Amino acid sequence: MMTPPLPENAPRRTGLYPGSFDPITRGHLDIIARAADRLCDRLVVSVAVSEQKKPLFSLQERLDMVRAEVDRLTPASGCAITVRAFDSLLIHHAAEMGARMIIRGLRAVSDFEYEFQMTGMNARLNPQVETVFLMASEKHQFISSRFVKEICALGGDIGSFVPPDVARRLREKLGGAAA
Numbered sequence: 689m690m691t692p693p694l695p696e697n698a699p700r701r702t703g704l705y706p707g708s709f710d711p712i713t714r715g716h717l718d719i720i721a722r723a724a725d726r727l728c729d730r731l732v733v734s735v736a737v738s739e740q741k742k743p744l745f746s747l748q749e750r751l752d753m754v755r756a757e758v759d760r761l762t763p764a765s766g767c768a769i770t771v772r773a774f775d776s777l778l779i780h781h782a783a784e785m786g787a788r789m790i791i792r793g794l795r796a797v798s799d800f801e802y803e804f805q806m807t808g809m810n811a812r813l814n815p816q817v818e819t820v821f822l823m824a825s826e827k828h829q830f831i832s833s834r835f836v837k838e839i840c841a842l843g844g845d846i847g848s849f850v851p852p853d854v855a856r857r858l859r860e861k862l863g864g865a866a867a
């Protein structure tokens with residue numbers, strides 16, 4: 689039986705995927721694609737200023753990379769993906785964007801403690817916003833922006849962790865062997 693179409697006035701589900709994206713990896717992109725295809729009608733990918741984390745890439749560079757990669761995605765669902773910067777409290781930013789869902793990716797056990805606390809605090813701050821976790825795909829489970837930077841700085845091949853343009857930008861910044 690064919691799935692009946694959603695009624696015209698079906699609520700628009702807006703999701704917000706926040707992160708430092710320093711830089712965006714294939715792991716992040718997988719979460720974006722899955723959230724866009726399966727969960728959201730509208731997805732806002734929000735790049736945190738994250739000054740305290742002393743990012744390798746400037747906010748503008750991180751935004752440019754995220755935008756360029758997101759532009760290559762064509763969600764079958766027709767989900768509209770936008771990319772923004774934010775410097776405010778995440779839960780306030782989510783409300784400003786009209787998001788009812790904060791999307792986070794979860795890798796093995798390493799992310800759990802931090803994500804668990806953040807989710808609990810955010811739920812207290814605004815119980816109307818639900819945090820939704822997508823498990824990292826098996827293929828991308830081990831990818832982290834931090835290790836990609838370290839591997840690149842030491843001349844390792846980062847081609848399977850980040851898209852080609854991001855790899856090029858990393859090599860420009862950190863040196864390292866061309867793929």
Ligand code: ADP
Binds near residue numbers: 829
């Ligand atoms: P933050 O500074 O908020 O942790 P990150 O850019 O490191 O920002 O990560 C953003 C989100 O993406 C987090 O929920 C993180 O757990 C998730 N994430 C990072 N790498 C991966 C990956 N390889 N697969 C799935 N999710 C990931």
